[in-house]
Amino acid sequence: MALNKERRIGRHAVLLLLSDESEGELERLRQLDWIGCKGKVGSMEAHKVVAAIETAAKKNGIIQPDLYRESHALYHAIMEALHGVTRGQVQLGSVHRTVGLTFAVLRGNPYENAQEGDWIAVSLYGTIGAPVKGSEHEAIGLGVNHI
């Protein structure tokens, strides 16, 4: 039932995010029979971050748009990743801060047991800070859910 070392989906989702050339990463992921995407979003509103990731995941065929169980899995993975970025209150502009984020979404089975089925990982990396250029530091988040 253990995590497969080569298939650590969260680690891959973060490396994909931090990689300056994501092609090598994406190539390795395809070999694992996984599906993934990468995108960017900047906003003072958390719901726009959520929506941008949902849209990208649907457009790239990572989740089936007409199955609620898949949207539900993705939504919770996004919210968990946002906890890492916001560290306390999942709020941005309402507490006078903004984010500029890169995100990645990966879908695949990270476990040795094939019956564990698909899981989804959402990773976020970027900056958070005051709505003033340069007044920001880095933040990261990862959400992992069964799908």
Add this chain to the structure above:
Amino acid sequence: MALNKERRIGRHAVLLLLSDESEGELERLRQLDWIGCKGKVGSMEAHKVVAAIETAAKKNGIIQPDLYRESHALYHAIMEALHGVTRGQVQLGSVHRTVGLTFAVLRGNPYENAQEGDWIAVSLYGTIGAPVKGSEHEAIGLGVNHI
């Protein structure tokens, strides 16, 4: 006042963590005039995670043990990183879960302006789950603070 692209301290702290051979990473960090360390901790008690990181940071000379302002900066960076790992309630055994984590602590100036002085980044990566082998998934956290 902007973040220096080469000096993104959070990104380095996470890559150091995820790297299978941390030596290359550590070498690059020394060239930036930064100081860092890496360690491991597994526990059902959040306070043991906090203590393990604090001890490592002091033993490796990353913070001055007799200056409270440095401990204070580190403590808040640890707590922020724990938010990413716990995603909601900074609790482990009290909500029936345990973690096995690798941590890294980095200290240096990530900004172009030398007057921004030192900042500290604490990164956490590992697994969180039920106290049953294999019943776990990955988690990550990053805390960044001025020191």
Add this chain to the structure above:
Amino acid sequence: MALNKERRIGRHAVLLLLSDESEGELERLRQLDWIGCKGKVGSMEAHKVVAAIETAAKKNGIIQPDLYRESHALYHAIMEALHGVTRGQVQLGSVHRTVGLTFAVLRGNPYENAQEGDWIAVSLYGTIGAPVKGSEHEAIGLGVNHI
């Protein structure tokens, strides 16, 4: 000082909510000398849920509109019920989700000791989910406060 089994105000508030024919429930409540009401609210904004319940409670004479202690008791009962519905962050549209709720408010003494005076129970039941028809699941909440 114990709760009176027949007078479990939270249980009644929830059953009133879930009942398809609330008349039987309301009849039993009147016999307990209790006062209650039931209503509906759908919104992406938590403050509209709060306002809808406050308005209904005042219009139905459940709280005295010109006594702040009664509004204060009701407000905290509503907020506690919203914790059950939102499960983590008392946020709706700001994290890209919406609710469709039925609510009930009950006022009476659930304890055997008459000196315990009036208490207020606010119950919420309905759906929460993405702002897309069908992309939602059920949620429930209950807040109980002395008044």
Add this chain to the structure above:
Amino acid sequence: MALNKERRIGRHAVLLLLSDESEGELERLRQLDWIGCKGKVGSMEAHKVVAAIETAAKKNGIIQPDLYRESHALYHAIMEALHGVTRGQVQLGSVHRTVGLTFAVLRGNPYENAQEGDWIAVSLYGTIGAPVKGSEHEAIGLGVNHI
């Protein structure tokens, strides 16, 4: 993709909990091809509540004990239900309070679309309060997750 009115799993999980004679409820649930169980737990420690529900769900065949994805789904449903009971901090004895709860776990598909597959609902009802007999009021919680 909508919720099927007869198959509102959260509503059933709560009614099963509040019913003085759960047999009628359980009978209706079996006809829906659902599986469920009901139990009791009292504790000052949240992790004991989690463990009691997990044990009951496994013993009654509601989740497969050797599939982590099923334990993971259940765990998050339990934590969400605990949010409704604790309303702010998922803590009991550590903030000087205790619970006496009845719980129910239900598994089945609440949606009209068969492809939505199984979902799990965890409901909690009981009292929360000071560790003094009678110094308590009612609380309720519901967690719903795809499985």
Add this chain to the structure above:
Amino acid sequence: MALNKERRIGRHAVLLLLSDESEGELERLRQLDWIGCKGKVGSMEAHKVVAAIETAAKKNGIIQPDLYRESHALYHAIMEALHGVTRGQVQLGSVHRTVGLTFAVLRGNPYENAQEGDWIAVSLYGTIGAPVKGSEHEAIGLGVNHI
């Protein structure tokens, strides 16, 4: 319905706490027909802070020990004050920190309208920090509730 300027119960509760000679403060409070007490508690466990305040309030006749509605009002005021002290998670030793606090509890009507009845204010002031002498800074909290 407004707060009476001379009767701002929270302000009095805080000044009583910060005063080096609390006698003058207590004298003024008696003239307002209010009842209050002051005490100290240091602990790594939040439940001991709660218990110390509850015990002091009962021993000094501020709440009636056999009325749950009064304990309930006090409990929530204590928890709210602890939010100010802990600023995020109502946890102490479990996140490796300890407090040394002075507390005050005041009971009276702060409003111009006599029908607003009694309210209770709990104030906390002291230090929070690592379990190491000197590694701490100040913290304050105030909870106000109708009783």
Add this chain to the structure above:
Amino acid sequence: MALNKERRIGRHAVLLLLSDESEGELERLRQLDWIGCKGKVGSMEAHKVVAAIETAAKKNGIIQPDLYRESHALYHAIMEALHGVTRGQVQLGSVHRTVGLTFAVLRGNPYENAQEGDWIAVSLYGTIGAPVKGSEHEAIGLGVNHI
């Protein structure tokens, strides 16, 4: 490394806030070589409270506006103070409530060791409640951070 009794920065920040004649307080603070300011803000939006305090701190020379580390220290002190005022969710209008606050910001070294350098304290005092005149009670908050 201990806090200097005369230099308890949080206590001073609160007394400055509660004082009807802040001149005496400000005079004592200047003698400690500290810098401070006092202001007012009323809003249903938390970000306006944050912005008002940041603006006042910059205008009064308490923080250097072009050093992010100083803005960062102030921001976290403000957020911590807001936890005391909001007691659970750092939200105002979104949960149907408003605040009328006085704030103070102080900068100086509260420790006996000169190497502890400057710290910043943000104190908040005022009322929180429904957006209806008189339907409010007092609240207080204090945030302390190294700068």
